[in-house]
Amino acid sequence: PAAPTAGSTSAGQSSSASGGWSTGKASAYSLGDFGVDSYTANGSILTDSSMGVAVPAEWAYLLGSTVEIAYGDIVVTAVVNDTGGFLRYGRALDLQPGVWKAFGFSTVNDWGVRTVSWRIVG
16 A cells, blocks of 8 residues: 655654544654663563664553554564653654664664554554
8 A cells, every 4th residue: 555755853742643544753762761671561572673663652542553654655564572661752663773774764764753654454
């Protein structure tokens, strides 16, 4: 299925649903943020190639869900395996290294905070 186009670097959050897709802000995190042997909320080990995402702690019921994330013309499938306290900053997702690298970024700082489209698929 075709994903909506998303790709902005401005801060803040807006949400809209179209064909099951929502649009919102996504930040990124990596091992450097926590040190070695970092674990996610579901007990997975965070690695340099982890294909997971964190959702706001208020959305912990989504743990274990599969999510599609679209940025530009790329759609990545990841697992919701972590939570965080970033909803208050207007962000819907926090991407692990394998996800932001799949979008073509080489560092957390290169990604920053960007607008993505996302939907829960399982």
